[in-house]
Amino acid sequence: MLFSGKITNSFLVYLDRHGVDSEKVIELTDLPTEFLREPSCWIPAQDVEKFIAAMDREFGAHFNDNLAKLVGHECHELRSWGVLDSVIKMMQKPQDLFLQPQRFLSYFVSPAPPVGSLVRKNESVSFELPISNQEFPCVTEFLRAALEVLPCYLGRSAAQVEWTQTKINISWS
Numbered sequence: 001m002l003f004s005g006k007i008t009n010s011f012l013v014y015l016d017r018h019g020v021d022s023e024k025v026i027e028l029t030d031l032p033t034e035f036l037r038e039p040s041c042w043i044p045a046q047d048v049e050k051f052i053a054a055m056d057r058e059f060g061a062h063f064n065d066n067l068a069k070l071v072g073h074e075c076h077e078l079r080s081w082g083v084l085d086s087v088i089k090m091m092q093k094p095q096d097l098f099l100q101p102q103r104f105l106s107y108f109v110s111p112a113p114p115v116g117s118l119v120r121k122n123e124s125v126s127f128e129l130p131i132s133n134q135e136f137p138c139v140t141e142f143l144r145a146a147l148e149v150l151p152c153y154l155g156r157s158a159a160q161v162e163w164t165q166t167k168i169n170i171s172w173s
Contacts, residue, residue, distance in 0.1 A: 002109070003044075004039065089153050115127045
């Protein structure tokens with residue numbers, strides 16, 4: 001399984017904006033910088049998880065919160081996802097963003113994970129995903145937080161997202 005460079009680039013842009021020396025960040029990994037900063041590249045899942053965990057250990061205390069959550073919650077302002085940032089802004093309403101979760105997740109996970117037990121309601125969606133928040137706690141926390149702020153791209157309030165093991169519940173109003 002691979003995770004998108006959109007994830008690592010988001011962390012790098014966030015830390016850059018908060019005055020963290022990027023050389024210190026790059027020293028935390030053996031991955032080439034050009035991969036970490038390229039939203040369209042794909043990186044082995046375990047490498048991305050290790051990179052985020054190392055960044056959280058190194059810089060998390062500086063921000064007094066979980067770094068993955070902080071970065072995910074600022075994605076709509078970071079402009080770190082390349083073309084996807086513009087695509088999301090073209091959506092009309094939160095339902096457009098959430099009712100096809102497999103489509104959104106395919107921008108961040110390759111191969112695109114199968115979505116199971118999909119239940120759609122007027123202002124919520126729930127589904128199962130073969131990516132556990134136990135196996136990839138940093139990446140899933142980032143994705144959970146990023147899913148919460150998707151409506152902010154449209155000038156709306158954040159959604160509420162729960163990710164428990166492999167089950168994701170998203171609600172918006």
